[in-house]
Amino acid sequence: MYNLDEKDIIKTLKIDARALGIPSGAAEVFIQKSVKAALNSLQKKSIITDLDVKKAVTKELKKYHADLAYVFENRDKIV
Amino acid sequence: MAFLQLAPGIFALLNHYALGKFSKNKANDLRLFFILGAFLTSTLFFLAIYYLVSVFSFGDLISDNYTSSLCFGIIFIVLAMFCLFFYYHRGKNSRLFISRSLARALDHNAYSISSRTDAMRLGLFSTSCEFLLTIPLYVITSICLIKIESSGFPIGLLMISFLLVPILPLIFISWQYRSSYTLADILKNRIKNKPLIRIVLCFSFFLIAALIFFSGVKNV
Numbered sequence: 001m002y003n004l005d006e007k008d009i010i011k012t013l014k015i016d017a018r019a020l021g022i023p024s025g026a027a028e029v030f031i032q033k034s035v036k037a038a039l040n041s042l043q044k045k046s047i048i049t050d051l052d053v054k055k056a057v058t059k060e061l062k063k064y065h066a067d068l069a070y071v072f073e074n075r076d077k078i079v
Numbered sequence: 080m081a082f083l084q085l086a087p088g089i090f091a092l093l094n095h096y097a098l099g100k101f102s103k104n105k106a107n108d109l110r111l112f113f114i115l116g117a118f119l120t121s122t123l124f125f126l127a128i129y130y131l132v133s134v135f136s137f138g139d140l141i142s143d144n145y146t147s148s149l150c151f152g153i154i155f156i157v158l159a160m161f162c163l164f165f166y167y168h169r170g171k172n173s174r175l176f177i178s179r180s181l182a183r184a185l186d187h188n189a190y191s192i193s194s195r196t197d198a199m200r201l202g203l204f205s206t207s208c209e210f211l212l213t214i215p216l217y218v219i220t221s222i223c224l225i226k227i228e229s230s231g232f233p234i235g236l237l238m239i240s241f242l243l244v245p246i247l248p249l250i251f252i253s254w255q256y257r258s259s260y261t262l263a264d265i266l267k268n269r270i271k272n273k274p275l276i277r278i279v280l281c282f283s284f285f286l287i288a289a290l291i292f293f294s295g296v297k298n299v
Contacts, residue, residue: 015099020261067263071095074266077172079088079182 009035009057016071027068034060082276082283083212084166084269085175086117087248089205092189093198094252095262101193109198110256114249116202121245124210125217132221148295152288154215159284162212163277173269177208206245213245219287 010031017027038056042048054073061069093113097106131137161176168174174182185208188201220241228234255265 015096016262017099019095019099020263021259067261070263071261071266074172075092075262076183076186077174078092078262078266078269079085079173079175079177079185 006035006039009053013057013061013068013072016075017065017068020065020067020071022065022068027065030061030064034064081244081247082279083209083245083248084173084276085177085209086202086205086245087252088173088175088269089185089189089201090114090117090249090252091262091265092186093192093201094256096190096192098256108195109192110253112195112198113202114246114253116199117206117249118202118242118246119199120203120206121213122242124207124213125220125242128214128217129221129224132218133225137218137222145295148291151215152291152295155284155288155291158212158215159281159288162280162284166277166280167273171270173266173273181208216287219291 013031013035014024014027017031018024035057038053038060041056041060042052045052058069058073061072090110090113094106094110097109101109165176167176177185185201185205188197188204192198192201224234224238224241227237252265
């Protein structure tokens, strides 16, 4: 379950990026960009669910790192 | 038992989070204590069942009585059907039969682990969650080991080999992470192997049911 808080999403993504072996400097840059872009794209919606946030962040992350986007999207589908 | 997927799934998550939050040495420590917790749980459960089977002579009950062998065989057929239809959720994922709240709790536990005790506790708990599938296997194995022991064959090595089976998938996942596999690779493999695991689990339980029926029919 993902918290809607931007800081929590960024923290979770940084942990995922480190686990996947992505250099921390590059990861920080594209994670910040992706999360900000995703949350901006959702501002027009009146009701925002966890799933909307997840889909938007995954869509932005896919532009930078496919594996990180895959892990973020599917982590709750392992068990 | 080597094909049961809950403990390996939680272990994969634990590895991923540990590599993301801690140093490699600490991640190795947590990995080791999770495996130790899983091993201790399965060993304790097996030894308890072995003791109960030997005290209540379940082996004679099943092989000498057609009705009890029929009932026990039906249990295995029900487990085979369960594994075929209900073990995994539908869809392109490797979600298991456990409730979503339990799955989220296990995920959250794996995320917030910071000590060896927590890792061992999680290994213990995730192994016990599939106990209902492993009890009948332990009972059958105990019956077979008791029969082998009564014929004079030393069963110590067989017992140790059997006790190592539940932790083989965990050792395999540990090796995968050391070989630079990531959670993404492991998850893709889990989804790809989903039909195979379903079929193997179902076939194994059916085979055991057939053997039980055969041993019961011999006494009719």
